[in-house]
Amino acid sequence: MYKWFLAWRYLHTKLIAFFAVCAVALCVFMVLVAMSVMGGFVDKVRERSRGLLSDVIVEAGTMQGFPYYQKFIDVLMSDHRDVVQIATPTIVAYGILRVPDTTLTRPADVRGIKLDEYVQVNTFGQGFHYDRYYPGTTHLGLQRQPFAGFDADGALTLPPDHVKANEKWRRAETDPKAIADYDAEPFRLRGSSEGGDRIFDVDSTDIRAVYGGDAFPGVIVGCDMINERTREGGYKRWDPRGIRMTLTTIAITASGNLTGEAPVSIPLRLADDSHTGVYEVDVKAVYVDFDMLQKKLGMNAMPRGDGTFIQARAKQIIIRLHEGIELNAGADEIRTAWTEFLAALPVQLDLNDERSLGFVRVSTWEEMQSTFIGAVEKEKILMMVILGVISIVAIVLIGCVFYMIVEKKTRDIGVLKALGASGTGIAGIFITYAAGVGAAGSILGAGFGALFVHYINEIQALLERVHPQLRVWNPEIYSFDRIPNVVKPDDVITIVLVAITAAVIGATIPAIIAGRVWPVKALRYE
Amino acid sequence: MSKYLLHARGIHKSYQMGRVSVRVLQGASLDLRNGEFLVVMGASGCGKSTLLHILGGLDTPDRGTLEFDRQDVFTASDAWRRTYRSLSVGFIFQFYHLLPECTVLENVMMPRLVKASAMQWLLGGAKRTARRDASAMLDRVGLAERLQHRPNELSGGERQRVAIARALINGPRLLLADEPTGNLDAAMGEEILRLLVELNRGGQTIVMVTHDPKVASHAHRRLHIRAGVIEEAKARNGARPER
Structure with missing residues (x-):
């Protein structure tokens, strides 16, 4: 059980372990961000395609x-x-x-x-x-323009059906922030403080909240x-x-x-x-x-x-x-x-x-979007392959780091063998150590990755504020106005497990070398 | 119980140095009594440390036999030899060889931890007992106040005392010391030597390698390695233990 003890000691006392942890953390971070954004993109394409198209389309x-x-x-x-x-x-x-x-x-x-x-x-x-704040008022039939006005008490108000609908919304709304936001900007007919006069009928002498203008179909x-x-x-x-x-x-x-x-x-x-x-x-x-x-x-x-x-x-x-x-x-x-x-x-x-x-063709929503979804799926796979190659580089890096650690620890290995430790036990120290590096790195990487993905839109807004050229997500190219920012727990678990396994694989050869160290040679090692 | 703890017979050992084969031991033999303090002397490179490593089961001879308590060490299994190294033999090295990441207490506990099974560890007993015994052992070598220090915070003499405590924690029947004073100044060396003599008086069998005749004078018996074989020289104090 000295394996756990020494692995833990090496993990938090060796500076070189920090670099290995950073390498794993960076890989996990990259893979999680790419997987979440690309996966989220595919999911969004599917979800929105279905949302826009429904299930089956009969199309000319x-x-x-x-x-x-x-x-x-x-x-x-x-x-x-x-x-x-x-x-x-x-x-x-x-x-x-x-x-x-x-x-x-x-x-x-x-x-x-x-x-x-x-x-x-x-x-x-x-x-x-508008239908959110005034439910039931959106229709495509003939309609005139609603104007704000003043009630008998001189307070600003809207046409009666809007007032009623708004009260209905208030009763049903469970989010107090939404109500507070509405109250801060009550006339959602315009939705912004600029151009405020346009919610009033400036051509009319009637100061009441009314409908004005000719009736036209809604759009x-x-x-x-x-x-x-x-x-x-x-x-x-x-x-x-x-x-x-x-x-x-x-x-x-x-x-x-x-x-x-x-x-x-x-x-x-x-x-x-x-x-x-x-x-x-x-x-x-x-x-x-x-x-x-x-x-x-x-x-x-x-x-x-x-x-x-x-x-x-x-x-x-x-x-x-x-x-x-x-x-x-x-x-x-x-x-x-x-x-x-x-x-x-x-x-x-x-x-x-x-x-x-x-x-006329009968298609499912998936068939209608298959070209686009297929392309995005392929892009996701390609990205995963690239990141897989990067991860292999990380495995090699961990292998190098552990080889250096084993080289540096040769004398200690000799001492442990002199104390009765077996070759398997010595290899076990470095395998446990690598698993610790993998676990620490992947937890760090997953933590930061999840945070990054969660706030990815805010980070982009911040970068854009620094310089407009730093905006990486262009809605005109990627279709969606926001970067997908959902981290799936399944993805996190898979990535963490793969990272730990990769770290262990990377450390296997150095660990075997450590296990085979001849104690006498190790004790004479300077 | 036999009065002999160990018999080495016709030990041969050679090393390959590039294309040249260097014959270090050429039929070295010795008998070691229980409770004996034996010193092995010789010129540099004569094979003193090699003999010690072979006696401790760390190295294997090209030829020859080694019996410890009537068990042939080199025909036994690897597992037996590991247990032999762990429980029957304690090593003290010239350069202490303490684990730098561990505290003094943990260094001394280490042989116990190596020996402990997963179950003993999980139940907590192994670590608790190891801690208690290591503290007691460090108290015995006068380092009770230094338990939580790291090796690099200690003097050479203190480090060697930690190494002695580590070698003794499992109560080995044989203590093998490879020039334990070789890296210390005279006062420190004397201090360590006093400790070893004291241990020997308590019944501990010791084999020590040194090239310092003054250090060797504390032993019951002195052996010289010359041309790969062991020759005996009578110790100054002459007495041989009767165990």
Whole structure:
């Protein structure tokens, strides 16, 4: 048992052990940070992809969409209700969003959605800003701009439905800090102290909190599209709720041709902004009402001159499966249902409809994102391989350090052998010592690594403050606005165990050499 | 009990120095009585230390036999030889060879810790007993006040006394001292020698290597190694123990 005793002594009295501990700690730190960030990135891609897409997507391969979508949704909801929880159609188009008051113009990925259904198929509804403080007030129907005013006591107030909704939020909110933050900045209609006058209707003589302006359909805009991101990760909102916006888009006919008319310009009012956390989405996503967009793009059902109808079209059907339904099994059932549905359609389909339907694909969210997820997974593996090589270097380094220690301790080894210690026992001292170095280094490295990962966004903000060039995580490149900062306990345990094993492996050869030292030679060693 | 503790017969030992084979011992033989204080003398490089290492089971001869308490040391198993080194023999070295990371007390405890099993360690008994016995042993060599000091905080004489305490902690029947005063000044050397003589008077069998005739004069018997063989010279005080 002198092995434990001496290993412990060597561990805390030998300066050289400190360097070995540092080498292990640095390796563990690097691997943990890389594994957490890359792993977190993959997890986030998966989580957000699923959050944005839901489980199964029936998608047209063409921009003009596909007909009979509602009939298929009806089939799903009646014949496959044990698998499908909810299904909703969407339209995808491209356009330009303009805020007339500020002349801000942005390219936009336009999505027509049925809001009440869309928030049930995925996590879209969880990222609304105004709806958090005024629950139930976000909708895509006709709306006017809410203005602040004064109540009978002369205190600042908001329109009555906002006041009521806010009280509801206050009752449900469990985080006192959130309420305190709201009270510090009560008029979340603007979200920042600058431009405060714009929450009042400056053109009106009415000092009460009212709705003003003409009624236009609502629009939900990606938060990075119109707001200014702060260094702390929050947003400064310059455009108040209800501000007028114009969306310009292009209509495409059922055959895929441009209509030949001027681009469609739709006046809208800002209903809310949405934060999905995926930068690419938040910087250009614009959500408007499905029916309104369908009509504006000419994708609604229309009579032909011969008395027949051009079928209404949608770009996607987004489907959420019931809890517990296996994703691929659910997708397979929907694929079969689609094939059967096509077979049951009237024999004489319109040529354009027939072609559009031929391009429809049923995919799981994983299949839709497989290229991206696969690339990130490969990047993660590559990173692990590189770090594995670095770890092998660390093993060699530990081997060198321990060889030096054994060389330096040759005389002590001789003494211990003279005292009756066996070769295995002597080797055991250095193996235990190495395990101690591995344990100390890996605990240190894991501790600092976990702290670093936890505060990685704050550290980046700090570096950015020192010099903007030091910002390493660009949301435009990595899609997410924040660096993944979750450390998985499983990862920590694995890395610590691997580090201890690596340290022991590194010290094995020097330990064997130590065990084989001839005592007489060791005692004469100077 | 036999009056002899150890018999060495026809010990041969040679070393390879590059291409040259150096024959150090060429048929050295000796008999050691229980309680005897034996001194081995000779010129530098004559094989004194080699003989001591062979007697202590640290080195193996090319030829010859060594019997300790009627057991042939070199035909016995490695485990037996380890136990022999641990329990039957105590070593004192010229350069003390204390473990620098350990305190005086821990150095003296070390032979006990080497001997202790995992179970004895875990139950705490081994360490407690070792600590108690080591303290007592250090008290016996006059270092009761230096238990927590490191070897580098001690004088040469004190270090050698620690080494003696370490050699004695397991109560060995044979104490092997390789020039224990060789690295000390005269006063310190005399002090260590007095301690060894005192131990011998208490019944401890000692084999000491030295090239100093003054130091050798304290022994019962003096042996000289010349041309690889042992020759006996009568000690000045002449007396031989009758054990």
